[in-house]
Amino acid sequence: MSCAVLLLILLPLSRAEAHGFSSVVYADLTAPSQGHVRVELGLEYDLLLYSVGDTQQDDLLVKSGQPAWETADFPGMTKAANDHAASVLAYVDDRFGVSVDGAACTPSQDGHFTVEMRDVPYLRAVLDYQCPDDAQAHQVHSTLFPDDEGYVTGTKTVVTYDLDFVDGSAALDASQTSFSTDQSTAERFWEFFKLGCEHLLTGIDHILFLLALIAGSRRLREIVLAATTFTLAHSVTLLLAALGIVTVSARVVEPTIALSIAVVAGWHLWRLWRKREHATDLDVIGTSHFALDRAGWSRLAVVFCFGLIHGLGFAGALGIQQAWSWTLLWSLIVFNLGIEAVQLGLIVLLFPLMALLRRKAPTAGLFVTGAIAAVVTVFGLVWFVQRLASG
Numbered sequence: 001m002s003c004a005v006l007l008l009i010l011l012p013l014s015r016a017e018a019h020g021f022s023s024v025v026y027a028d029l030t031a032p033s034q035g036h037v038r039v040e041l042g043l044e045y046d047l048l049l050y051s052v053g054d055t056q057q058d059d060l061l062v063k064s065g066q067p068a069w070e071t072a073d074f075p076g077m078t079k080a081a082n083d084h085a086a087s088v089l090a091y092v093d094d095r096f097g098v099s100v101d102g103a104a105c106t107p108s109q110d111g112h113f114t115v116e117m118r119d120v121p122y123l124r125a126v127l128d129y130q131c132p133d134d135a136q137a138h139q140v141h142s143t144l145f146p147d148d149e150g151y152v153t154g155t156k157t158v159v160t161y162d163l164d165f166v167d168g169s170a171a172l173d174a175s176q177t178s179f180s181t182d183q184s185t186a187e188r189f190w191e192f193f194k195l196g197c198e199h200l201l202t203g204i205d206h207i208l209f210l211l212a213l214i215a216g217s218r219r220l221r222e223i224v225l226a227a228t229t230f231t232l233a234h235s236v237t238l239l240l241a242a243l244g245i246v247t248v249s250a251r252v253v254e255p256t257i258a259l260s261i262a263v264v265a266g267w268h269l270w271r272l273w274r275k276r277e278h279a280t281d282l283d284v285i286g287t288s289h290f291a292l293d294r295a296g297w298s299r300l301a302v303v304f305c306f307g308l309i310h311g312l313g314f315a316g317a318l319g320i321q322q323a324w325s326w327t328l329l330w331s332l333i334v335f336n337l338g339i340e341a342v343q344l345g346l347i348v349l350l351f352p353l354m355a356l357l358r359r360k361a362p363t364a365g366l367f368v369t370g371a372i373a374a375v376v377t378v379f380g381l382v383w384f385v386q387r388l389a390s391g
Helices: 003-010 045-055 059-070 074-083 085-095 185-202 204-216 220-242 250-278 294-317 323-360 362-390
Strands: 024-030 036-044 096-100 106-109 114-117 121-130 139-142 156-163 166-172 178-180
Touching: 024 139, 036 045, 036 096, 045 059, 045 074, 045 085, 045 121, 059 074, 074 085, 074 114, 074 121, 085 096, 085 106, 085 121, 139 156, 139 166, 156 185, 166 178, 166 185, 185 204, 185 323, 204 220, 204 250, 204 294, 204 323, 204 362, 220 294, 220 323, 250 294, 250 362, 323 362
Parallel strands: 024 156
Antiparallel strands: 024 036, 036 121, 096 139, 106 121, 114 121, 139 178, 156 166
């Protein structure tokens, strides 16, 4: 593949041009008074433009909102959405709702739309649902941004709620489009375990980071320690974000994640350049703890630091930006277990193959891991520049 073709693949696309990407919708439900459910929705802005424009036949929304999105003009984005509020609300009402015993609650808009930055610009919509006063349980359904619109696949709606004397969280997708506030803990945790698995599998940046770790690891012990260190680090920041203690702008987090990919992959390339055929040798003296040499310990320190940043990326992807996300805590632990399960699965699948190749054909093994590291480094550096530029 030529460099020109590779760079073309890496060019940023609007969600409306990038079928195959996934999206996350955020919904926070509370009960400010009896018979009322307040819903705060977070909807990916440029995806919303095209989805509303197509389904509501409102091309003017796209024409006014897309240029503002491309130039990061937040007042312009906000104005475009509010000028076409009827179309946006019609789209949302068709695909999101709150009900009691099968009867839909009546929604009304509470205030104007605003636009905020998560990992990308999101529209914030606040809706007030009028429900029966004596409701014992509420049902929530979401089919926002479905696959058949042709823009994204596998949209998740992450819901946090404090209703009916219980608080909790849920994850909705095409396979499960609704839930009830009286759902069991096991059902809720299973959804977040799956969400963690799918998040890593569909997150190309995190997959490439893991590939860089695998390619640069010389022994099974080293990759297991690296993956465990990464998990520990991103668990710390994920927890701190859920508690509202740490909040870092996506404009800092996203470029740093890209840089971490390039650094970890480039580390292996640098060692190949210095050590040549001895790149996989371990310089262990005596009975060093965990059988790691200085290079191994240094690499773990770098992985831990970057793991902290990746945890903030996971938090941003789940909309964890305020202290109310405490209600997500146990679900996030299960989400983290899903991530770890996929990490270990990929290690078990890929590392033995690389180890066998290194043993049977050392030169070919170094070439393959070097090629993987080179490709990952290019991806990381290009993403780093792109994310800085879009800042």
